[in-house]
Structures are given as C-alpha cells and as structure tokens.
Amino acid sequence: MPRNRVDGVIASWSHNCAAEVTVAVLGGAWKPVVLSLLGRNEVMRFGELRRAAGEPTPRVLTRQLRELEADGLITRTVYAEVPPKVEYGLTECGRNVQPLLDAMAEWGRDYAADVRRESAGGGADRENDPGDAAGR
Amino acid sequence: MPRNRVDGVIASWSHNCAAEVTVAVLGGAWKPVVLSLLGRNEVMRFGELRRAAGEPTPRVLTRQLRELEADGLITRTVYAEVPPKVEYGLTECGRNVQPLLDAMAEWGRDYAADVRRESAGGGADRENDPGDAAGR
DNA sequence: CGGGATCCCGCCGGATACTG
DNA sequence: CAGTATCCGGCGGGATCCCG
Numbered sequence: 646m647p648r649n650r651v652d653g654v655i656a657s658w659s660h661n662c663a664a665e666v667t668v669a670v671l672g673g674a675w676k677p678v679v680l681s682l683l684g685r686n687e688v689m690r691f692g693e694l695r696r697a698a699g700e701p702t703p704r705v706l707t708r709q710l711r712e713l714e715a716d717g718l719i720t721r722t723v724y725a726e727v728p729p730k731v732e733y734g735l736t737e738c739g740r741n742v743q744p745l746l747d748a749m750a751e752w753g754r755d756y757a758a759d760v761r762r763e764s765a766g767g768g769a770d771r772e773n774d775p776g777d778a779a780g781r
Numbered sequence: 782m783p784r785n786r787v788d789g790v791i792a793s794w795s796h797n798c799a800a801e802v803t804v805a806v807l808g809g810a811w812k813p814v815v816l817s818l819l820g821r822n823e824v825m826r827f828g829e830l831r832r833a834a835g836e837p838t839p840r841v842l843t844r845q846l847r848e849l850e851a852d853g854l855i856t857r858t859v860y861a862e863v864p865p866k867v868e869y870g871l872t873e874c875g876r877n878v879q880p881l882l883d884a885m886a887e888w889g890r891d892y893a894a895d896v897r898r899e900s901a902g903g904g905a906d907r908e909n910d911p912g913d914a915a916g917r
Numbered sequence: 918c919g920g921g922a923t924c925c926c927g928c929c930g931g932a933t934a935c936t937g
Numbered sequence: 938c939a940g941t942a943t944c945c946g947g948c949g950g951g952a953t954c955c956c957g
Contacts, residue, residue, distance in 0.1 A: 651896070655893045655896060658889075658893075662813040663889035663890045664807070664813040664817070664886040664889055665814070665889070666890075666893055667885040667886070667889040668807060668808050670889075671800070671804060674930060677798040677801050680798075681800070690938085691940075692939075701931085702931060702933090704930090704940080705930055707940060708930090717895070717896075727938090728938045728939085729939050730938075730939085731939060738895065741888075741891075742888065745884055745888050746798070746800050748881055749800035749803040749804070750798055750800040752803050753801070754799045755877075756874070757791045757794075759874065760787070760788075761791075763853075809949085810949075810951095826918085827919050837950090837951085838951060838952070838953090839920060840921075841951065842920095843919080843920060865918045865919050865920080866918075867918085867920085
C-alpha cells in the first residue's frame with residue numbers, strides 16, 4: 646500500500662487545512678482530466694485515455710495513473726494477451742470525488758471568465774486608501 | 782495585472798478539465814490555510830497570519846500571499862507607519878472560493894479517514910481477475 | 918514588523934529513445 | 938500496445954542572513 650505520497654500531507658494537517666490533502670491527491674498535471682474522463686467512460690485503455698487527455702508523454706501519464714492507483718482512486722486491469730491491453734476505471738473513491746471535481750471545474754470556469762473580463766474590459770482597479778489609518 | 786501565473790493554465794484547458802485552473806490557483810503550499818484563516822478573521826496582519834498558519838518562512842509566505850493577491854483572491858493594505866503594518870483580507874473572489882474550499886476540506890478529511898482505516902484495519906484487498914478476458 | 922537577497926535541493930513534467 | 942530508461946530544465950519550497 647504505497648500511499649506514501651499523500652501520507653506526509655495527511656500526517657501534518659493539524660494546523661493545516663484538510664483541503665491540502667485534496668490538492669495533494671488531485672494536484673497532478675493530468676489527474677483532473679483523467680478522472681473526469683474515467684468518470685464519463687467507465688473503462689478506458691491506455692492509448693485511448695492518452696489521446697482523449699491531449700497526448701501527454703507515456704512516461705508522465707503512466708506515473709499519474711500509478712499515483713492515482715496507489716492513492717486508491719482508479720483501478721488498473723492488465724489482460725494477459727498480445728498485443729497488451731490495460732484498462733483503467735474508477736474505484737468507489739474515484740467516483741466519490743466526481744462531484745467535488747465538478748465543483749472545482751465550475752469555480753475554475755467562473756474564475757477564468759472573471760480574469761478574461763477584467764483583462765479585456767477597462768481595468769476597474771480599486772485602490773486601498775488607508776489614509777487616516779496612521780493610528781497609534 | 783501580473784496574472785501570468787495561472788494564465789498559462791487558463792489558456793490551455795481546451796481539452797483539459799477546468800479543475801486544473803482551480804488547482805493552479807489554490808495549489809500553493811500555504812494557500813488553503815491562508816484562505817481559510819482569512820475567511821474566518823476578516824483582516825489579519827502578516828505575523829499574525831504567519832503564526833496561525835504554522836510558522837512558514839517569511840519568504841515563502843510572502844510569495845504565497847503575493848500570488849494570491851496577483852490572482853485576485855486577497856487584498857494587501859500597507860499602513861505607512863513605523864513599525865510597519867500590513868493587513869491582508871479577502872476580495873470578493875476570495876470569499877466566493879470559501880464554499881469550494883470547505884468542500885475540498887471535507888473530502889480531504891473523509892479521504893484521510895479512509896486511508897487511516899485501511900492502513901489500520903485488515904487489508905481488504907480486492908483483486909481484479911480478468912480471467913476469461915483473453916478475447917479477440 | 919514585514920519583508921528582500923541569496924543559496925540550495927528535491928521533484929515534477931517534458932523530450933527522446935528503446936522494448937516485451 | 939503499453940509501457941520503461943535516461944537525460945534534462947524549471948520551479949516550488951525551505952534555511953539563513955540582512956534591511957528599512
């Protein structure tokens with residue numbers, strides 16, 4: 646059970662926010678995409694997943710998948726045949742994270758829209774003027 | 782408007798999941814803690830924030846705060862007095878992210894509990910047995 | 918008090934090449 | 938097809954010291 650990756654984070658969130666655990670689990674370069682793809686496709690083969698995710702290099706995708714597997718979010722099923730065939734799917738934990746992932750995606754979209762808006766539209770910069778705050 | 786940090790991520794989530802934007806914004810080492818602290822305290826000074834977060838090094842905390850500011854989540858108010866006084870607070874965007882942060886924290890807690898459970902309790906490992914899957 | 922300057926290092930992600 | 942092996946640059950985070 647090589648869950649050592651997130652273990653450090655889990656161990657030290659006494660004063661930390663538990664959200665850091667979530668970031669540690671979902672924070673890989675291709676993990677959100679992979680999870681959302683598997684959320685819609687039940688099972689996917691390696692190449693299929695790779696193409697759909699946007700052609701990450703095999704090495705990187707492999708590691709992302711192994712980490713997600715070690716963290717208990719996805720399953721990996723190897724079929725002993727030639728040519729090789731490996732199928733990836735979601736565990737229950739992986740399915741449980743979908744609503745959260747959706748919420749994160751929604752916020753991300755809204756945030757990106759905000760950024761675009763203020764980049765394009767006139768910069769309505771608000772200045773903080775402490776002014777008379779020279780107390781003490 | 783140095784929002785260049787997340788701009789790259791925002792620009793390239795055509796096939797990606799928008800959740801990556803969220804990770805890019807909240808993905809710093811001390812960002813979740815800072816945001817949740819500011820969510821409960823309205824305004825906080827640098828040292829106050831530092832102690833409450835768990836004593837990160839000033840340099841690191843400063844950068845986290847600058848990034849959050851550049852990303853539009855927090856405000857930074859400098860009072861021109863001696864000794865120096867700087868107060869941090871949430872922008873509207875920073876307040877909007879609180880519910881999501883809570884959801885992430887909740888999932889993180891549940892996940893950590895799951896991990897602890899299966900580490901302690903007997904490993905109820907489920908094996909995948911493709912068995913008769915040698916099709917084609 | 919609230920940082921900035923400098924140095925360091927581990928890790929993450931990508932490119933390229935090779936294989937059972 | 939589904940990876941593995943090797944090399945590499947960048948940067949995120951920490952330690953330590955110094956400053957207005």
